Amino acid sequence: MKFVEPMAWQKVKEQLMADMLSDDVKDGDRLDSERKMMRRFGVTRDTLRRAFVELRREGLIYSVPASGHFVVKNKNIRNLRDLQSLTDWAKEQRIVLETEVLKQRVIEADNEIAKRLRLDLGSPVFYLQRLRMLDGKLSLIENSHISLSRFPGIGSIDFESKSLYQSMEEMGALFSHGEEEISVTHLNREEAGLFDLPFGSPAFFLRSVVYDADDIPLEYLYSVHPYKYQSFRYDSAEENRE
Amino acid sequence: MTVRRKTVNKPFYLQLKEVLQEMIEDGTFSPGKELPSEHQIAERYGVHPHTTRAALKLLEKDGFLQIVPRRGAFVSLRNYSEISEDQGFTIPKDKRKKRRRTKIVLREAGPYYAKILRIDPRDELYYFKRIEGMKEPLYLEEVFLPVKKVPRLSEMNPDIFPLYEILAQNDILIERTSQRLKISDASKSVRKKLKLLDGEVVLLLERADFDREGPVVFMRYYVRSEDLAIEVKFKRNRINK
Numbered sequence: 001m002k003f004v005e006p007m008a009w010q011k012v013k014e015q016l017m018a019d020m021l022s023d024d025v026k027d028g029d030r031l032d033s034e035r036k037m038m039r040r041f042g043v044t045r046d047t048l049r050r051a052f053v054e055l056r057r058e059g060l061i062y063s064v065p066a067s068g069h070f071v072v073k074n075k076n077i078r079n080l081r082d083l084q085s086l087t088d089w090a091k092e093q094r095i096v097l098e099t100e101v102l103k104q105r106v107i108e109a110d111n112e113i114a115k116r117l118r119l120d121l122g123s124p125v126f127y128l129q130r131l132r133m134l135d136g137k138l139s140l141i142e143n144s145h146i147s148l149s150r151f152p153g154i155g156s157i158d159f160e161s162k163s164l165y166q167s168m169e170e171m172g173a174l175f176s177h178g179e180e181e182i183s184v185t186h187l188n189r190e191e192a193g194l195f196d197l198p199f200g201s202p203a204f205f206l207r208s209v210v211y212d213a214d215d216i217p218l219e220y221l222y223s224v225h226p227y228k229y230q231s232f233r234y235d236s237a238e239e240n241r242e
Numbered sequence: 243m244t245v246r247r248k249t250v251n252k253p254f255y256l257q258l259k260e261v262l263q264e265m266i267e268d269g270t271f272s273p274g275k276e277l278p279s280e281h282q283i284a285e286r287y288g289v290h291p292h293t294t295r296a297a298l299k300l301l302e303k304d305g306f307l308q309i310v311p312r313r314g315a316f317v318s319l320r321n322y323s324e325i326s327e328d329q330g331f332t333i334p335k336d337k338r339k340k341r342r343r344t345k346i347v348l349r350e351a352g353p354y355y356a357k358i359l360r361i362d363p364r365d366e367l368y369y370f371k372r373i374e375g376m377k378e379p380l381y382l383e384e385v386f387l388p389v390k391k392v393p394r395l396s397e398m399n400p401d402i403f404p405l406y407e408i409l410a411q412n413d414i415l416i417e418r419t420s421q422r423l424k425i426s427d428a429s430k431s432v433r434k435k436l437k438l439l440d441g442e443v444v445l446l447l448e449r450a451d452f453d454r455e456g457p458v459v460f461m462r463y464y465v466r467s468e469d470l471a472i473e474v475k476f477k478r479n480r481i482n483k
Contacts, residue, residue: 001396003348004369011352018353057427058446077422177477182331184425184443184467202425202443207471227425227443234330234421234474 009050012041016055020071027073031061059228077233086132086142087163095134101159102141103129106148113145116209116220124148126155128164131194138195139230145220164219173218178210182232185224195226202227254289255296261287262297266306266317273411274398277307277315308402316399319407330421331447331472333374333381333465344401346370348389355386358450359457368395379436381465391458406451409458418452423472432464445472 006014019025032040037048052069055061063069078089090097107113109123117125128144144164146154157167165175185205192199204225209217251257262283265271277283280298284291298315301307308316349369356363366389373379385405391414392398398408406416426446428438436444445465450457465472 001346001348001368003366006349006352014352014354018357021354021357054429057429059424059426177475179473179475181471181473182423182445183471184445202467204425231422231424232331233423235418236329237418237420 008041008043008047009054012037012043012048012051013054015041016051017060020060020073025071025073027071029071030067031069031071033068077231085163085165087165090134096136098133098136099160100131100133101128102131103127104155104159106155109145113220117145117147117217119147126151128159130159140223140225141191141194142221142223146218150216150218168218174212175210175218176213178208180206180208182206184227187224187226191224197226204230204232255293255300258283258287258289258293258297259300262301263304263306266301271317273317273319274403275317277317279314310402313402316402319398319403319411330419330449331423331474333447333463333472334470344370344372346396346400351386351388355460358460359386359388361388361390365390368392370400373435379466380470381463382432382435384462384464386460386462387458405459409453414453414458416451416453416458419449420452421447421449423447425467426464428464436464436466438466443467445470447472 016031031037034045034048037043038045041048052061052063055069056063060072061069062072084092087097089095105127106124107127109117109119109121109125111121113119113125114121114123117123119125124147126144126146126148128142128146130142130144131138132140132142146168148154151168151171151173153171154167159167165173169175183205185203186200187195187197187203189199191203192201195201195203204227205222206225207220207222209221210219211217262271262277271277277298278286280291280294283298284294287294298307298309302309302315306318308318310316346368347370348366351359351361351363351365351367353363355361355367356365359367368387368389369385371382371384374381374383387395387405389395392408392412395408398411400408409416424446425443428436428442428444432438432444433440433442438444445463445467447463447465449461449463451459451461
């Protein structure tokens, strides 16, 4: 087996990543000046910049011309493990969550909705589109679909002040498990406008269905999250945390 | 009138399957070992190679074997791990197997991987990188595994067996997996390997697996995002208020 030596820029990158793991390094901290780092690592400016390019790509730092390189930490991290509602998650993270309802109406189940909610084509479905602001910043757009025959009263609730899950639970829903698909989308004009980002920017596209214990689909949700400052985590250890 | 009773025997392929299964279970064919070829087996039992193939397929279906086309049939490794590859963020896999040969190299852990894997920065790591996908690449996998965890990795044939089975075979039982998913720009080399267009982003999945004592292995996946979704199953385990 061959022994390989990482490239000089790789070593710099890994050292900086190791530094940033430390709790002493906070979000927004400025890294040492390039001159100082060149001395520290004994590398050329080109090598150093290569390391910065790579760190930037992965969203670990951002750079401001003529100002320096800054650490990105504390991304919005959501654990997908435990079906925690956004409301509860925000509360736990001490993040202020505000909701704006964009659309709220009854629609007919199209092929996709019918399949996900296991309904007949054309069944009445409650559709709710919400903008979610975290600490004052628009962070995601959620599109919920709920069978109207399973939750007849759902159309008359004010979802700017009330949580959807809570309302559904009050109507007897017992959330048990779910599945989610995560892929990448590109913001369309409407979304780009709402997020104030360039048209076509990449974003997370999440699609999930949650079920009750009898495996009956309760909600079909898809949501769009701009990717900067957003990541998802999954830790099996948290299953046993109670 | 005499009625001759015809004894109905099990079909040959089922009988053969049971014979081979027994040899796997009693250790005649040990975990990781390659079985004789279809023809050799057929000859030995005087059956048609098709019969052998059917028996092997069935053994594979029951988890006793891994069949790699044009390479052979390998006895499955033990798998006691509670955590499998499929836990957490799962990348839909191309189930077809191929005769790849992964090049494994050694490197020093360095400060970052030492911290993540809780080892000495001067400890040696196996490092390998491979593309998954058949015609089109689906994702690029990078693996960082301390040498001391699996001293004889190459003998365990990481091309054929999933890593967690190799670990189980080395008495390392993965009990916990911790994963992080984000969107990342792709470097030139990743773009080239995944055949991405300029500006196309990837889903970057980082995963650390732990046994009772601590971290065992660190993996990084660069996933083509245009035509692939990552899946995750979740269940409720606490009461939301």
